[in-house]
Amino acid sequence: MPNLVEIRDLKIGARTDSGREVQIIKGVSIDVAAGEIVALIGESGSGKTTIALSLMGHVRPGCYFQGGSVTVAGRDMAALRESERAKLRGTDVAYVPQSAAAAFNPAIKLIDQVVEVAKIHNLMPMAEARAKAVELFRALALPDPDTIGERYPHQVSGGQLQRLAAAMALIGGPKLVIFDEPTTALDVTTQIEVLRAFKSVMKAGGMGGVYVSHDLAVVAQIADRIVVLRGGEVQEEGTTAAILDNAQHPYTRDLLAAFHPVTHAAVALPESATPRPPALEVRGIFAGYGPLTAEGLPAKQVLKDVSCKLEKGRNLGVIGESGCGKSTLARVIAGLVAPAKGQILLDGKEMAGDLKKRSKEELRRLQIVFQLADTALNPSTPIGDILGRPLTFYHGMKGAARDARVAELLDMVHLPKNMRHRLPSELSGGQKQRINLARGLAANPEVILCDEITSALDTVVAAAVIELLKELQRELQLSYVFISHDLATVQAICDDVIVMNGGVNVETLPAAQIMESAQHPYTRLLLASVPKLDPGWLDSLADDPAFERAGRSSLLSQV
The missing domain is CATH 3.40.50.300 (P-loop containing nucleotide triphosphate hydrolases)
Structure with a gap:
């Protein structure tokens, strides 16, 4: 069976500010089998996203294809006319962006943007598309899946918006999904749910995936293979387990070492006969959105009697x-x-809210x-x-x-x-x-x-x-x-x-x-919930009764 993706000797060039021609992708070759998820890792500027975008036949302004081929489901995306590529985007290949906030139109309801692919390509009736969108919201662990689509982008959190971007990409049932750092905006507990949902949806649909990430622990949970990139070149590739357990290239080992940052040495507070006020102090803050109730609190409370201190130099x-x-x-x-109630003090002096x-x-x-x-x-x-x-x-x-x-x-x-x-x-x-x-x-x-x-x-x-x-x-x-x-x-x-x-x-x-x-x-x-550099960690949580007993629903009831 042929590979879903075959990148062969891909070269992408760019023009600098001075007009000089440079090569940013230097002869990269990568395969992705049907149903396989391949992770591209490397530091900023390594070429991860540039290669991922090439799978849609797209290069950023100032860049251009210099050579090689990018074949997706038997079609060379680099060689197609733009009108032909447009027909494949959202149906054969879809993209989940890193910054969902920049991807959504702030003036259009979320549900209307999520179903737009189905409308553009005439994939299904709009009623069916909306029902499918709600199913995806539920699969992606979004709150209030039946009604969240009626909100606007500014009315949901960053993590929720990132999952809505994933729903937008998945609604067309693509053969290949490009994930460009899709969990960077998510907290660790939500990340677990989203990764589980990604794996489940991808497996159920038999989709292939290219997962761009800098988070090795996340890559360990979702990728079958890893390709390590630096300066537009492949440094090392192999199965996820092989890369994490037995990395051969010094650069890969440096990436693994950077996963464990050095703990901060706490700054001791200086002794003083006259106590200094904190650099910043928050006292009893209540805040939220919507009209105020009879008690003077917002109808939608986000902060409830929050207090904290920041000492100077800490x-x-x-x-x-x-x-x-x-x-x-x-x-x-x-x-x-x-805030509806509470005080904010800077160096001991109260500021207006x-x-x-x-x-x-x-x-x-x-x-x-x-x-x-x-x-x-x-x-x-x-x-x-x-x-x-x-x-x-x-x-x-x-x-x-x-x-x-x-x-x-x-x-x-x-x-x-x-x-x-x-x-x-x-x-x-x-x-x-x-x-x-x-x-x-x-x-x-x-x-x-x-x-x-x-x-x-x-x-x-x-x-x-x-x-x-x-x-x-x-x-x-x-x-x-x-x-x-x-x-x-x-x-x-x-x-x-x-x-x-x-x-x-x-x-x-x-x-x-x-x-x-x-x-x-x-x-x-x-x-x-902090992911570990262990490919079996995410799956093991489902079999861990202690973790499940300490799950979100039971914990939230205790708060």
């Missing part, structure tokens, strides 16, 4: 699964969502770095202008002084000065996130809210960003609130951790001792 982690209120807490602190009522100095001292650099950076604005705006707004810098400070900021986040002339679309994911961070640093803040800023980055780049944050903290005396669903990342940078579930702070722990000190059953579930 880092506070906020963990919990998708929809628990982590990002809403960050937005409340930043003033983007006004509404961003518009805060002084420019308060805005400067407290900055937020958003999760998705793709949507946080204006795609039509050069990097120099993106970094220059806060310099002018907060410090009145113009002309040569502003240009010099932009160069300093780029150097601060270890990027070349000539990058100031580029657009965000011309940068890798790791580079965009560094620009996102540099924009926050432009204000010279005291506290930075980091909202899932490493979730979309590969392990090597994420580790580099964490080290950069530590370096900047030492040099600039910063304090961080680090919001994440990645427990290893939190342990790598935080001194203390609060665990959130259902809008409630259920436990506060020292980050370095979270494994040993966790008492709350929900915290223990989170810890038990």
